[in-house]
Amino acid sequence: MVTVNLKINGKQYSEEAEPRLLLVHFIRDALKLKGTHIGCDTGHCGACTILWDGKPVKSCQILAVQAEGANIMTVEGLEPEDGKLSIEQESFRENFAQQCGYCTPGFLMMTRYLIRNNEEMTREEIREKLHGNYCMCTGYQQIVDAVQDAQRKYFATKK
Amino acid sequence: MYPKSFEYLRAKSVDQALQYLKDNEGSRVIAGGQSLLPMLKSRLYQPTVLVDINFIPELREVKLGSNGDLRIGAMVTHYDVIENSTIRENAPILSSTAENIADVQIRNRGTIGGSICEADPSADYLPTLMALDARVVLKTTDSSREMKVEDFIQGPFETLAEDGEMLVEVIVPPSKANYRVEKYARRKADFAIASVAAIVSLSKDGKVADARIATGAQQDKPHRLREIESALKGKASKSVNLEAIIGPATEELEPLDDLHGGPEYRKHVLRGMLSRMLGDLLSGKEA
The missing domain is CATH 3.30.390.50 (CO dehydrogenase flavoprotein, C-terminal domain)
Known part of the structure; x- marks a missing residue:
C-alpha cells in the first residue's frame, strides 16, 4: 500500500491506496466523495471528469498513487456554500440539461472549465469541446443550451 | 476493471527512473497513462513494476537547440503541444496535429513520449513526426542514442526501445513550410x-x-x-x-x-x- 496525500475541494486528505487502484475509485470509495461517477471505465464517456490544477482530466485513466500532491476539484466543490447552486448547476437545472443525471457531474466539471477558459463559444465549439463526454438520454441540445447560459451568467458576474 | 497487481515506483529524476528500469526486469514506464491504462486494464500488458515519470520536471520542458531544432521533453502533454508558442512557431504542423487527438480531457494528460512509445498504427503524431524527420532520444543508465521516429516504430505496439531504455526527448527539425x-x-x-x-x-x-x-x-x-x-x-x-x-x-x-x-x-x-x-x-x- 502507498499513502496518497492530496487536496480535494480545498481539503487535505491522506489515505492508503493499492498501486492499481484508479483515482476515481479512490475518490469514491476511500474518500467517500460519491459525486464523481464512473461510466465506461475506458476513457470515453467522461462521467468521471474532475479538475486537476484547474484542468479537466478523466479520473478512470489515472492511478490514485499518481495523484500525490495533486490539487483536485470534484463536483462537490462547485457549490459556493451548502445548499446553494453554482452558476453551472443553476444553468443545468433551468435548461433541463439532464434526464437520468448520471453523466451530469462530468458535464458540470467541463462547464466549469470551459466557460472560464474560452471567449464566448458558439454551439459548434461547445459540441467540439464536449466531445469527451457522453450523455445517453438528452441528445445534447439542452446541455449545449446550459453551457451557453452558464457562460452568459459567468460573463455577467465579470462586468 | 483492475490492472493486474504491480509494484509502483515514483521516479524523481531521469537518472532514478533509468536505475529503476535497470534494476527491475519486467518493468514498464508510465507517462500520461492515457493509452497504457486501458491496456493495463485489459491486461494486454502485465508489468511487475510500473515506473512513474510524472514527477520529473525536466521531462516537461520544451527547448530550442543551438542548431534551431526543437527539443520536446517526453512528458510534454498534447495540451502543451497545442499551446506552447515555441512549438507552434517552429513546427506548426505538430501543434495542429495535437488538436486532432482524442478530447479535451485526454489532451490534458496524454504525452507526446507516451504516444510515440505506444506505436499505435493509427496514432495521430506518428505521420507528422515522420514527415518532419523527427528523432527520439533513448537513454539507459550508461548510454544515450538517437534515431529517427520512422526507424523507432517497428509495428503495431512495437518499438526499438530495449529493456532498461527510456524515451526522454523528441527532436524536431523546424519546419515553417x-x-x-x-x-x-x-x-x-x-x-x-x-x-x-x-x-x-x-x-x-x-x-x-x-x-x-x-x-x-x-x-x-x-x-x-x-x-x-x-x-x-x-x-x-x-x-x-x-x-x-x-x-x-x-x-x-x-x-x-x-x-x-x-x-x-x-x-x-x-x-x-x-x-x-x-x-x-x-x-x-x-x-
Whole structure:
C-alpha cells in the first residue's frame, strides 16, 4: 500500500491506496466523495471528469498513487456554500440539461472549465469541446443550451 | 476493471527512473497513462513494476537547440503541444496535429513520449513526426542514442526501445513550410480510418522544392509515401496530374481490416484525402 496525500475541494486528505487502484475509485470509495461517477471505465464517456490544477482530466485513466500532491476539484466543490447552486448547476437545472443525471457531474466539471477558459463559444465549439463526454438520454441540445447560459451568467458576474 | 497487481515506483529524476528500469526486469514506464491504462486494464500488458515519470520536471520542458531544432521533453502533454508558442512557431504542423487527438480531457494528460512509445498504427503524431524527420532520444543508465521516429516504430505496439531504455526527448527539425494534417474518423475522438500529414514547399518559380508526406491508419505502422514525394519534387506545381500519381503510388498498399473500416474503404478515403490536401498545397493555399 502507498499513502496518497492530496487536496480535494480545498481539503487535505491522506489515505492508503493499492498501486492499481484508479483515482476515481479512490475518490469514491476511500474518500467517500460519491459525486464523481464512473461510466465506461475506458476513457470515453467522461462521467468521471474532475479538475486537476484547474484542468479537466478523466479520473478512470489515472492511478490514485499518481495523484500525490495533486490539487483536485470534484463536483462537490462547485457549490459556493451548502445548499446553494453554482452558476453551472443553476444553468443545468433551468435548461433541463439532464434526464437520468448520471453523466451530469462530468458535464458540470467541463462547464466549469470551459466557460472560464474560452471567449464566448458558439454551439459548434461547445459540441467540439464536449466531445469527451457522453450523455445517453438528452441528445445534447439542452446541455449545449446550459453551457451557453452558464457562460452568459459567468460573463455577467465579470462586468 | 483492475490492472493486474504491480509494484509502483515514483521516479524523481531521469537518472532514478533509468536505475529503476535497470534494476527491475519486467518493468514498464508510465507517462500520461492515457493509452497504457486501458491496456493495463485489459491486461494486454502485465508489468511487475510500473515506473512513474510524472514527477520529473525536466521531462516537461520544451527547448530550442543551438542548431534551431526543437527539443520536446517526453512528458510534454498534447495540451502543451497545442499551446506552447515555441512549438507552434517552429513546427506548426505538430501543434495542429495535437488538436486532432482524442478530447479535451485526454489532451490534458496524454504525452507526446507516451504516444510515440505506444506505436499505435493509427496514432495521430506518428505521420507528422515522420514527415518532419523527427528523432527520439533513448537513454539507459550508461548510454544515450538517437534515431529517427520512422526507424523507432517497428509495428503495431512495437518499438526499438530495449529493456532498461527510456524515451526522454523528441527532436524536431523546424519546419515553417505550408502543410496540411488531417485525420478521418467517424467521430473525432476515435482512432483514424486514414490520416495524412503533408509538408510541401514551393520555390519562387512555382516548382515543388520539397514534399514530405506520411500516412497512418493504413498498415501496421505509419509510413512515408516516398513514391508520391519524388514524383512531385522539382515539378511545376501547376502542371502536376495528382490522380495519375496517387493511384499507382497507393496501389500496393494493403490497408488494415478492422471494425473501423475495411481495406478498400481505407484506401478510398486515403486517396480522397491525398488528392484534396496535396491539391491545396500545390496551389499554394495557406492552411
